[in-house]
Every structure is written in C-alpha cells, then in structure tokens.
Amino acid sequence: MMARAHESLRVLAASLAAALVLSGPALAACADTPPEQRLQNTFPTDIGRSLDQIREDGWIEVALYEDFAPWSWEQDGKIQGIDVDIARLIADDLGVELRPRLVQASETLDADLLNYVYRGAVVGGHVSNLFMHAPYDVEYACRFDQVVFTGIYAEEHLAIAYSAKAYPEKPPVPAVFRYDPVAVENDSISDFYLTGLSQGATNDKIHRLPNIQAAMEALAAGEVMAVMAPRSQIDPLLTEGIEVHEPPFVGLAKSKWPLAIALSFQHRPLGYEVDDIIDAAIADGRIPAIFEAHKVTFHPPER
Known part of the structure; x- marks a missing residue:
C-alpha cells in the first residue's frame, strides 16, 4: 500500500x-x-x-x-x-x-x-x-x-516539522538546511524547493524518502532534524518532542x-x-x- x-x-x-x-493577478483572470x-x-x-x-x-x-x-x-x-x-x-x-x-x-x-x-x-x-x-x-x-x-x-500550507530539542531557541527556516539534515518526500514540492534553494548546495543534507510517514519516522528517530511537507500530512504524524511551524518560503511562488x-x-x-x-x-x-x-x-x- x-x-x-x-x-x-x-x-x-x-x-x-x-x-x-x-x-497571475486576479484582475486579469x-x-x-x-x-x-x-x-x-x-x-x-x-x-x-x-x-x-x-x-x-x-x-x-x-x-x-x-x-x-x-x-x-x-x-x-x-x-x-x-x-x-x-x-x-x-x-x-x-x-x-x-x-x-x-x-x-x-x-x-x-x-x-x-x-x-x-x-x-x-x-x-x-x-x-x-x-x-x-x-x-x-x-x-x-x-x-x-x-x-x-x-x-x-x-493547504507547506510547513516544517522539527525537533524541539535540536532547535530550542527558535524554529528552523529553509536556509538552515544548508547545514542541518532535513527529510522530504522524494520528488515532492519540498524536494524541488530545497534542491533549488541554493542551486544544489543543500543536496548533501536532503534525505529523500519514499513518503512523508518515513520522513516523520526519521525525524522521531533523530536521523534528521526537520521535515518539510504539506501541513495536513505532518499534523497526524506529530509525536512528543516534535513541533511544527510555517515559516516564509523565500523564492517559492506559493507556499x-x-x-x-x-x-x-x-x-x-x-x-x-x-x-x-x-x-x-x-x-x-x-x-x-x-x-x-x-x-x-x-x-x-x-x-
């Protein structure tokens, strides 16, 4: 399944x-x-x-x-x-x-x-x-x-789930994933966005997994520090110590x-x-x- x-x-x-x-502009519909x-x-x-x-x-x-x-x-x-x-x-x-x-x-x-x-x-x-x-x-x-x-x-909103222990002071924004490991669903909007954010500079930090459930399991296990995905698919999979927020996604036409x-x-x-x-x-x-x-x-x- x-x-x-x-x-x-x-x-x-x-x-x-x-x-x-x-x-495009609504007035030009x-x-x-x-x-x-x-x-x-x-x-x-x-x-x-x-x-x-x-x-x-x-x-x-x-x-x-x-x-x-x-x-x-x-x-x-x-x-x-x-x-x-x-x-x-x-x-x-x-x-x-x-x-x-x-x-x-x-x-x-x-x-x-x-x-x-x-x-x-x-x-x-x-x-x-x-x-x-x-x-x-x-x-x-x-x-x-x-x-x-x-x-x-x-x-539907894109969001970032993250380890509260890994980010005790403030939630992560996409720019930190140049340095911190993040999980995404392979070939998803989140994957495309983070890959292109710094012209591939984040590639070694992006963990591309088969689905969002696997990404959230990797986060809970401490294998990554965050997950980027649609909020609706993150929410039901939240566990203790995992928070979620919706930061600005700079350069993305619509989040x-x-x-x-x-x-x-x-x-x-x-x-x-x-x-x-x-x-x-x-x-x-x-x-x-x-x-x-x-x-x-x-x-x-x-x-």
Missing part, C-alpha cells in the same frame, strides 16, 4: 507544482489565455448527470485520490479521510447516498480533470459527478472551458493553495448547490470539525 501511496502523493505534488506556477492554449481536446458532449438526475436517482458519485491519507484512503474495506467526510457531508445535504470512487493520480492534474471530470479515460473510463482535492488557481482554471472549480473548502471541487461545466446548478453547502458547513463548524477529527489543522480558505 505504501508504494502506491507514494506514487499518488508524488504525482499530486507534480500536478500542484504545474498548477501553481501559472499564478482569463484575459491572457487565448483559446488555442486551453486544454480541452474534445467537443462538448452530454456527460455526467444533472442535479435533478442525481436527486431522482438518489446517489452521487465523487472521485477521490486513492492511498492519500489523511484525505482519502481505504483501510479494512472502509473508505475514509477528510475529503471522504466532506463528500459525505455534501451528499447528506443533497439528500442522496454517497458513492465514493477512489481513483489513481495521473501524470498531471490536466489528465486527472480529463479522465474524471469532462471526458473520461479512453479505455473503460467515465466521469464522476464531483472530483475532490483540485488545487485552485485562477489562471490555471482559465485553461478549462469544460471544467468548473467550485466549493473551495480549505487551504499555500486553495482546495476546490471540480465538475463538468454542463452541471453548473450542481456546482452552485455544492458551493452553498460548503459555505454553510464552514460557517457552522462542520468542516472545521472534520479536520479536527483527523488531527489536521484547518486553514480557512478565502471565499
């Missing part, structure tokens, strides 16, 4: 990196995206199910990344995680049954949207009604005529990004309904409570 989990996380990190480098740069390679066709059909059928299918703790994974036959609980909340408020669909991460987020939102995989594929955990960026979203991003439900829900543009009424549900669930505390139950810090998104 851990090998599959690493692959999903690695590919998702690459997808996030691809999305985040496209950031879509103005600089000519039609030939938009990524749809298929003509619009009737696809998916409308809000009315979902209610008539009594169920909604939601695509979620597999082996992606604490967001979505299967254990002992039970599909669980933060994204699963939020998907169930949406289904409950719509008055329908949730049918979760665990999916593999593709090589890019572009491919995930094509496979699960607006066309379906070429061989045996189909689109789901909703797709969770889509990193949202205005300029990136402008490239998709057939995808709507809605229901922004949280922010935090909103998480949204993607769906076919043909079903905007469903998107409006989902957005209202998410808005209400943040305001009344249901979504923050889901994060608390999974021992993950909730970062409210800008909506």
Whole structure:
C-alpha cells in the first residue's frame, strides 16, 4: 500500500507544482489565455448527470485520490479521510447516498480533470459527478472551458516539522538546511524547493524518502532534524518532542493553495448547490470539525 501511496502523493505534488506556477493577478483572470492554449481536446458532449438526475436517482458519485491519507484512503474495506467526510457531508445535504470512487493520480492534474471530470479515460473510463482535492488557481482554471472549480473548502500550507530539542531557541527556516539534515518526500514540492534553494548546495543534507510517514519516522528517530511537507500530512504524524511551524518560503511562488471541487461545466446548478453547502458547513463548524477529527489543522480558505 505504501508504494502506491507514494506514487499518488508524488504525482499530486507534480500536478500542484504545474498548477501553481501559472499564478497571475486576479484582475486579469482569463484575459491572457487565448483559446488555442486551453486544454480541452474534445467537443462538448452530454456527460455526467444533472442535479435533478442525481436527486431522482438518489446517489452521487465523487472521485477521490486513492492511498492519500489523511484525505482519502481505504483501510479494512472502509473508505475514509477528510475529503471522504466532506463528500459525505455534501451528499447528506443533497439528500442522496454517497458513492465514493477512489481513483489513481495521473501524470498531471490536466489528465486527472480529463479522465474524471469532462471526458473520461479512453479505455473503460467515465466521469464522476464531483472530483475532490483540485488545487485552485485562477489562471490555471482559465485553461478549462469544460471544467468548473467550485466549493473551495480549505487551504493547504507547506510547513516544517522539527525537533524541539535540536532547535530550542527558535524554529528552523529553509536556509538552515544548508547545514542541518532535513527529510522530504522524494520528488515532492519540498524536494524541488530545497534542491533549488541554493542551486544544489543543500543536496548533501536532503534525505529523500519514499513518503512523508518515513520522513516523520526519521525525524522521531533523530536521523534528521526537520521535515518539510504539506501541513495536513505532518499534523497526524506529530509525536512528543516534535513541533511544527510555517515559516516564509523565500523564492517559492506559493507556499499555500486553495482546495476546490471540480465538475463538468454542463452541471453548473450542481456546482452552485455544492458551493452553498460548503459555505454553510464552514460557517457552522462542520468542516472545521472534520479536520479536527483527523488531527489536521484547518486553514480557512478565502471565499
């Protein structure tokens, strides 16, 4: 399972990196995206199910990344995680049954949207009604005529977990990893950032491990002094003597990004309904409570 989990996380990190480098001024939304740069390679066709059909059928299918703790994974036959609980909340408020669909991460987020939102995989594929955990960026979203991003439900933040004994006076910042050993997930955003921070000068101090769990175990064992990773994946693995903070990440375009829900543009009424549900669930505390139950810090998104 851990090998599959690493692959999903690695590919998702690459997808996030691809999305985040496209950031631009909000006021220029879509103005600089000519039609030939938009990524749809298929003509619009009737696809998916409308809000009315979902209610008539009594169920909604939601695509979620597999082996992606604490967001979505299967254990002992039970599909669980933060994204699963939020998907169930949406289904409950719509008055329908949730049918979760665990999916593999593709090589890019572009491919995930094509496979699960607006066309379906070429061989045996189909689109789901909703797709969770889509990193949202205005300029990136402008490239998709057939995808709507809605229901922004949280922010993901990069963070550093560290040994309180190793840093008794103040928490470490990325610059200290020129000298101090730090663990990262191999081929992750953290790996790319620290490798490029000093043009490779930190390479001998970077311990590249298969996944964040292994990185946190190395930290607990004293093999490294810190771990850089998304905060949501650090929080559930904190142990005694390990602290976490979110320092400035100098030179990184974005160290935090909103998480949204993607769906076919043909079903905007469903998107409006989902957005209202998410808005209400943040305001009344249901979504923050889901994060608390999974021992993950909730970062409210800008909506």
